[in-house]
Amino acid sequence: MRTELVTEPGDVQRPNEDFASVALPASGRGGVLVVLDGVTPPRSGTGCLHSVHWFTARLGGALTELAVSLMDVPLVEVLSGAIVRTARSHGEGCDLSHPRTPQATVAMARWSPSAVEYLVLSDSMLLVESPAGVVTPVLDDRLARIPRAALATDALVDTHLRNKEGGFYTAAADPSVAERSVTGSLPRAEVRTLAALTDGAARWVERFEEGTWTDCLTFVRQRSAQALVDRVRELEREDAEARVRLGRAKTHDDATVVYAEL
Template identity: 75%
Template sequence: MSEPGDAGRPNEDFASVGLPASGQGGSLVVLDGVTPPADGGGCLHSVPWFTARLGGALTELTVSLPDVPLSELLSRALTRTAESHAAICDLSHPRTPQATVVLARWSPAAVEYLVLSDSALLVESPDGAVTALLDDRLARLPRSALATDALVDATLRNKEGGFFTAAADPSVAARAVTGALPRGEVRALAALTDGAARWVERFAQGDWADCLTVVRKEGPQSLVDRVRTLERADADRVPPRRGKTHDDATVVYVEL
């Protein structure tokens, strides 16, 4: 499920699950679009346009090319998306449309994964243990380095020593956290954008295992509803809360 943070603004997230006609395996794609600056970031297109293009390409490629590594598929999808608007948009702008990425693809033999930037992929094993697969580069940066958008764009965004998102440069795919697990070691997967992961990362209502339990027992909507309740309470705090009051929130849950 996916819910916008503000009913008056388009949802900038993207989510899909692909199941090949063979019935063998499948894939999931979750993107969290980065809200653009007031000047539009040099692009004529919206972030939802970008995430739909990139997400659509990834959904197709992860199913149709099962033997190609996920990092290579992300590179190809970024190239395809950039080529669709390079002639009319400034893709060199640091805030050209971009997104965080979570990919997972499973076959009878393995579960492959890719995580880029601050969305999360939770993996549950048959014994109930939960592992969070994260790209924590942004979380490890000192708060002083994130003081303003201009400072982040100039020194950290898609730069060495900073953090990386999927924008127009296909080489960023090599920066993603990737790996593979034996299929028998995975019972379920949950992909969350940071708007849903706030339940753990911002509000500390439980750990990742608790988070997956909520999703499995009560459903993704329940997790997002809990986050919304916490966000409304947090908005009344002094000093002012960090970041957006409400963020787009997406949860995809798959039992293998």
């Protein structure tokens, strides 16, 4: 079995708000991969004493532990339980009802000898490759369906769109949001490769149009996960002056890739 994990901050002066893990159960018959992309808060604050980096580390750790130790529990319940555990880690000085309380996108998969389960929430994504080489992207496209003009201000997003019906969802402090995830299961024999990416790494496809999702997975297999992140950074530097045209708020974003050949 081949696995690769690369996570890199967009700015070396700031903590990486992504999280990534690959873990195997004690039996060695299966595994779990988890990728989170922490939502960078506005300057107006989050109502919380903790950083997004703190949050993603705890939520990601809880997700990994529960997914491995509770192999028979559906991933929706695993995410719900991890959100509850992380919420309990906050102190009394944290307002978990604040719309910008620390939160993250989620992409995860778990495989056993018989099945591969997956869960995606918000704009991290999972690529699933069949033995025949067919790559299927598992995407939660609710955020992408919102007109860009509606995302012009943080206040509008927080009030009407974030974690609201008709908007989009992220993992924050409400465990019921897990039910909003894109989930599914496939026979293990129908899956050869998995790759999870945060949107910072997915810019290779979505922003810079270097290729399709199939091309992206092939690039990682042939060149490595690190090579994909390195190419995104190169493209970002070349195109820094076009940030406004491309709708990018910052030149670089935290970028994470987890790759697993089953």
